[in-house]
Amino acid sequence: MTQTLDTRSGVPALLNGRQDRTRSFDLADFPPVNGREEEWRFTPVKRLADFFEDSGSDATLSITTDLPEAVTVETITLDAARAHGILEPEDRPAAIAAARAGGVTHYSIPPDAEIDDPVVIRANGTGDDTVHGHVLLTIGANAKATVVFEHEGRARYSEFFSVVVEDGASLTLASLQLWDDESVHLGQHDALVGKDAYYRHISVTLGGDIVRLGSNVRYRGPGGEAELLGLYFADAGQHLEHRTFIDHNTPKATSNVMYKGALQGKDARSVWVGDVLIRPEAEGIDTYELNRNLILTDGARADSVPNLEIETGNIEGAGHASSTGRFDEQHLFYLMSRGIAEEEARRLVVRGFFNEVIQKIGIPEIESVLNEKIEEELARSVL
């Protein structure tokens, strides 16, 4: 535990270790948010009042999908979802989302199923009412699948997303935030990773006014493997926040986090907070987390905060890297002095920057969306 001073307010605040953070389905366990809390201090909470209010609407996202035969979807109760052992909400909006969602949308992939093509689920926002959603995705033992959630349109979406990866299963879950400019999306994506299972979570955030997503992993047995990938591109006025938390609570598991973001325009804002907790029982684990930001213009700001709590020294490895660089006049001059026009130079540098993470995503459908959307972002460029 660390005693520290909140330098902004001058009021001493207790920064708890990550294991002490509240997790609960009971809203009463989460006091009102004022924006000075460690987990909210980067977020424009004043513009999110409806997400902290315990009131509901009938609004939903409009879902279109063409599920393969093996995959089923049904609405179940929260109790039924909890019987799968799902993790609890860890902040007020997630707790409200779970309570107000009006049931849990459960996508289920049976044991031993091998689904080659990505399962694409399109969620479309159609209005300004706050939408609460609770999704549960379970994948049975030794099954293998890729699931893509594509978010588009105009919405204020408060999301609680539970994932259970059974022993030996392999799941890639991608969440694409391609929202319209006015949209707001708060989400908590929680995965429970079974023995020798593989879980890959991909966040791609390009659209929206405010997007704040948490991607969390806890293990349910030894030998689990987790890879959290992220890519974001913040334009003028956009607030894109990603938080990752790997809870190494079992031996011999591995985790790898790689988030990369580009920013351009006035008040373009990104936040990455990467927490890794290595508990005393997590012997022999290996973890690495990386966040890199590329600032393309003046007036943009990227915050990058890696936190590593290590409670056992008996591990294979634990590392982190974080950097925020600028596309500056030296880069531009160098490339242009080789005949490359300014716009092409910027494209080259941004593509190069994202290349590392795009290669890791390895899903052609997402790659083509990314290529197109990154072009669009660059076309808006105002250097």
Added chain:
Amino acid sequence: MTTLSIKDLHVSVETETGAKEILKGLTLDINSTETHAIMGPNGSGKSTLAYALAGHPRYEVTSGSVTLGGEDVLEMTVDERAKAGLFLAMQYPVEVPGVTVTNFLRTAKTAVDGEAPKLRTWTKELSASMKNLRMDPDFASRSVNEGFSGGEKKRHEILQMQMLKPQFAVLDETDSGLDVDALRVVSEGVNAAKENSDLGVLLITHYTRILQYVRPDHVHVLVNGRVAESGGPELADRLESEGYDRFLVEA
């Protein structure tokens, strides 16, 4: 044959105390078959000349003219100058993460020529150039200048010069920081480029060492922003034994 013609060039840079004039009326004509060495003490304006010719935004041309084959270079943007046939081998090449040398070179070549190079001949030529410059084939797939040693960066600059085939190349202290072996490799690279096509070279250097490998047709001594003396290769030999002292006393 074309001519790069610099006339009465005045260049200022922004400093904390305001604009400071570095070049104070520099005049020089270079033919595309010639090699000119520009020598001079530190602070005489050598690098400023290189950056001003390439169009770096921090260097402001306050008066004078630069033409290439009669075209006004000073009116051109940085990339237009490259397309017109100017190349600057930089003293401090910039790292571009995630952009491979291959991709960078092909993009630049396409930009300079206005069309993509033919894949087969291009690949062959690239690997031949890399071999002659003693560059490991791995370099092609590495990020531009990222993690390159000082010598590797300089070889990479010469590689670009060979592949882009400019009419005029300004080599800004390409010899600095190189050991004898690297210096020889880089010099051979410059000589090879000259043999293969017309290439006017403006070799900017503080030391005479590289002139043993790349023989200049003309040597100019730059002092306080002007050409203080011009001569043949013998001038370099004299500088080797006497240094720049006599110029500094006059200045």
